[in-house]
Amino acid sequence: MPTILDVAEKAGVSRSTVSRVLTNSGRVDPETKQKVLAAMKELNYQPSQVARNLRRKETNLIAVLIPCISNPFFGSLVQGMEEVAVKKGYHVILCNTGEDPVRQMEYLQMLERKQVDGVILTSLRNPLEEVRSYLQHGPIVLVSEYVEDNSLPAVVIDNIKAAERVTEHLILKGHKRIGFINGPEHIILCRDRQKGYIQMLENYEISVSHDLITCSDFTIEGGFACAKQLLALEEKPSAIFAANDEMAVGVIQAVQEQGLRVPQDVAVVGFDNVQVSKVVQPNLTTIDQPIFQLGVKSMELLISCLDGDVLEGKRIVLEANLCIREST
Amino acid sequence: MPTILDVAEKAGVSRSTVSRVLTNSGRVDPETKQKVLAAMKELNYQPSQVARNLRRKETNLIAVLIPCISNPFFGSLVQGMEEVAVKKGYHVILCNTGEDPVRQMEYLQMLERKQVDGVILTSLRNPLEEVRSYLQHGPIVLVSEYVEDNSLPAVVIDNIKAAERVTEHLILKGHKRIGFINGPEHIILCRDRQKGYIQMLENYEISVSHDLITCSDFTIEGGFACAKQLLALEEKPSAIFAANDEMAVGVIQAVQEQGLRVPQDVAVVGFDNVQVSKVVQPNLTTIDQPIFQLGVKSMELLISCLDGDVLEGKRIVLEANLCIREST
DNA sequence: CTGAAAGCGCTTACAG
DNA sequence: CTGAAAGCGCTTACAG
Numbered sequence: 219m220p221t222i223l224d225v226a227e228k229a230g231v232s233r234s235t236v237s238r239v240l241t242n243s244g245r246v247d248p249e250t251k252q253k254v255l256a257a258m259k260e261l262n263y264q265p266s267q268v269a270r271n272l273r274r275k276e277t278n279l280i281a282v283l284i285p286c287i288s289n290p291f292f293g294s295l296v297q298g299m300e301e302v303a304v305k306k307g308y309h310v311i312l313c314n315t316g317e318d319p320v321r322q323m324e325y326l327q328m329l330e331r332k333q334v335d336g337v338i339l340t341s342l343r344n345p346l347e348e349v350r351s352y353l354q355h356g357p358i359v360l361v362s363e364y365v366e367d368n369s370l371p372a373v374v375i376d377n378i379k380a381a382e383r384v385t386e387h388l389i390l391k392g393h394k395r396i397g398f399i400n401g402p403e404h405i406i407l408c409r410d411r412q413k414g415y416i417q418m419l420e421n422y423e424i425s426v427s428h429d430l431i432t433c434s435d436f437t438i439e440g441g442f443a444c445a446k447q448l449l450a451l452e453e454k455p456s457a458i459f460a461a462n463d464e465m466a467v468g469v470i471q472a473v474q475e476q477g478l479r480v481p482q483d484v485a486v487v488g489f490d491n492v493q494v495s496k497v498v499q500p501n502l503t504t505i506d507q508p509i510f511q512l513g514v515k516s517m518e519l520l521i522s523c524l525d526g527d528v529l530e531g532k533r534i535v536l537e538a539n540l541c542i543r544e545s546t
Numbered sequence: 547m548p549t550i551l552d553v554a555e556k557a558g559v560s561r562s563t564v565s566r567v568l569t570n571s572g573r574v575d576p577e578t579k580q581k582v583l584a585a586m587k588e589l590n591y592q593p594s595q596v597a598r599n600l601r602r603k604e605t606n607l608i609a610v611l612i613p614c615i616s617n618p619f620f621g622s623l624v625q626g627m628e629e630v631a632v633k634k635g636y637h638v639i640l641c642n643t644g645e646d647p648v649r650q651m652e653y654l655q656m657l658e659r660k661q662v663d664g665v666i667l668t669s670l671r672n673p674l675e676e677v678r679s680y681l682q683h684g685p686i687v688l689v690s691e692y693v694e695d696n697s698l699p700a701v702v703i704d705n706i707k708a709a710e711r712v713t714e715h716l717i718l719k720g721h722k723r724i725g726f727i728n729g730p731e732h733i734i735l736c737r738d739r740q741k742g743y744i745q746m747l748e749n750y751e752i753s754v755s756h757d758l759i760t761c762s763d764f765t766i767e768g769g770f771a772c773a774k775q776l777l778a779l780e781e782k783p784s785a786i787f788a789a790n791d792e793m794a795v796g797v798i799q800a801v802q803e804q805g806l807r808v809p810q811d812v813a814v815v816g817f818d819n820v821q822v823s824k825v826v827q828p829n830l831t832t833i834d835q836p837i838f839q840l841g842v843k844s845m846e847l848l849i850s851c852l853d854g855d856v857l858e859g860k861r862i863v864l865e866a867n868l869c870i871r872e873s874t
Numbered sequence: 875c876t877g878a879a880a881g882c883g884c885t886t887a888c889a890g
Numbered sequence: 891c892t893g894a895a896a897g898c899g900c901t902t903a904c905a906g
Contacts, residue, residue, distance in 0.1 A: 219660075219683075221898095221899055221900085222899065222900060222901095223899080223900095231876075231877085232876065232877045232878075233877090233899090233900080233901095234876070234877055234878080234879095234901080234902080235875090235876060235877075237900070237901055237902085238875095238876090238901095240900090240901090241901075243901090243902090244875085244876090244902095245875055245876090246875070246876085247875055247876085250875080250876085264655065264658045264659045265659065265899080265900070266600075266659065266660045266898085266899050266900065267656075267659040267660055267661040268596060268599045268600045268605060268660050268661070268898085268899080268900090269600055269882090269898070269899035269900035269901090270899080270900055270901075271596045271599075271600075271882095271900090272594075272596045272597055272599075272600045272882050272883070272884085272898085272899080272900075273881080273882050273899080273900050273901045273902085274882085274900085274901070275882070277596060279639070282640075286625065287615070287621050287624050287625050287628065288618060288621040288622040288624075288625045288838075289621065290616060290618050290621065290821075292621075293615050293616040293617065293618065293620075293621045294616040296615050296616075296640065297614065297615050297616045297642060300615065300640055300641075300642045301642065304642075304649075309639050309640075309641070309656070309661075310639065310640045311607070311637050311638065311639055311640070312610075312624065312628055312637075312638045312639070312640040313628075313637070314625060314628045314629065314632075321632075327592065328595075328637070330592045331592045331593065331594065331595040332547075332594045332595055332596050332883095333595040333596070333637075355547075438821075438824075438825070467825055493618075493766075493822065494821065494822060494825050496766075497766070497795055497822050497825050497826050498825050498826075498827075499826075499827045510616075549882095549883055549884085550883065550884060550885095551883080559892075559893085560892065560893045560894075561883090561884080561885095561893090562885085562886080562892070562893055562894080562895095563891090563892060563893075565884070565885055565886085566885095566891095566892090568884090568885090569885075571885090571886090572886095572891085572892090573891055573892090574891070574892085575891055575892085578891080578892080593883080593884070594882085594883050594884065596882085596883080596884090597882070597883035597884035597885090597898090598883080598884055598885075599884090599898095600882085600883080600884075600885095600898050600899070600900085601883080601884050601885045601886085601897080601898050602884085602885070602898085603898070660899095875906105876905100876906085877904105877905090877906090878904095878905090878906105879902105879903100879904090879905105880901105880902090880903095880904105881900100881901090881902090882899105882900090882901090883898105884897100884898090885896105885897090885898090886895105886896090886897090887895100887896090888893105888894095888895090888896100889892100889893090889894090889895105890891105890892085890893090890894105
């Protein structure tokens, strides 16, 4: 592989000069520049990114930590991030945590070892203190996740408001016994969705019944199991709100398995508006989460940090609308 | 940030020695080692990966080029790759090409610039010659894609055989007019699926009717449009085989929109066995492609190349079985 | 406008 | 078992 020195020799200049044309910095005589360019072409020269990185103390790499890339929600999120990153001269290192706190910390160490310039987190599985200690090595941005004290910048939707909308929609349709299937409770956005659900019931002076509130794992199977449990209650719910679309699909399957109809016997609402919501029969009423945009904005935010912007505690909130289809 | 020199000073040794304990190479007096370890701990030292990379001329990074990470098929594929990579001390750089040949070449340049040690490609959108010219800079492995001359190692399924199985299954169910909706024809695996379809028709001496063969883009909408076209024929097909599950979902929607039933009026088969195949009603008969395993094997193959194995032209073929459900 | 020199933070023969 | 020295391939003040 030719190095910068080979180019310099071939062009009859010093490597400083080659470097200048490489980085387009400093004044270079146009004629000299042509000679250098010609030499580079002739040798088929490509600068070593690693050497440049060591010198400049940057990597142009961003670590993106997500629970599971085979989940379409995270797929869209990462897609948004990647497009922005490439446009700005960065690349994305994909880090599947499998929700494992240990692996999350291992990936965070990439920041410390100067393997990446910054990190985007989609879920916080470790004490905030510990995560924050990595900030000395580079910026960290949260997406679809945030911390109450705003000590880390975040890009989110208003999950409380979204869940309120869903609940109000069901109430206005005449439902009073509304089941709720939440995701894992350690996730703040799940707690928010539950808050919104409860808040809106209270707004309409509907008593909150705790046997109607269940909790699962964001999978079809999980939603199915919770729905069976809810449908086995003395006083069955006439509507079920699941905290994501996959679980809502499981709910529909459980309802139909009991010989009941959606929405006539049980109305169902999901959350996210991923592809399955338009495939399942009946099509799912859901919250249209701007997944791709969440990815875009989070990467833009991170890169603006890297460019020197200070935005401790900045929180960007995107709009998420209710998308009414056949299941309610 | 502390460097190796800071550690050396604190421990009262040379940086060579620190480096030796860092890399666990060469003989180091146990006592000296303890001193060094203690100094590292005290300074909270982490070696710079970039400096090590420059010196060792490796990056421990793999570029994975895929058309679109928000597609669950590629999500599962990448998940398999990432797990293997991390286990072996590598990280994955995610490269979304959007099927754009120009972007594909740009990403390939990462190999030349020594930003990555190797590349995995899921689709070849550029002349083989050009892609092969990058081999001088590092290994390239294909997955779910291959080249006829085996000049690049590949991990695949036997798409001809799989399509034959599908077609035979339909024939044995009594179907004689079987529509086929293929993916983009420039993709070799699509050409193979079509070959299998035609081959099996010929085996059973069923004439191949070219108005029954259509071609689309692997999306639900694309499958829907092709199905409408097929269903508008004078002699309608009694079964439709789509080259992936998304298009098969579109087929089911088109059939049902016409007031026809699946499978009684039109049987439908997909390909891949992704999540939607179990959500759509009726559940889809499909080819169960070992997606995650394709990812695993391709990364293992690439890393074995990096470890020095020579495997030009190696082709690994995984099993893919027919998964019969309600749509046939 | 251009070059000589130092330095980014490691690793690795080579001596001892 | 340990250290001094060279070097990976760039970039960047500093002189001129």
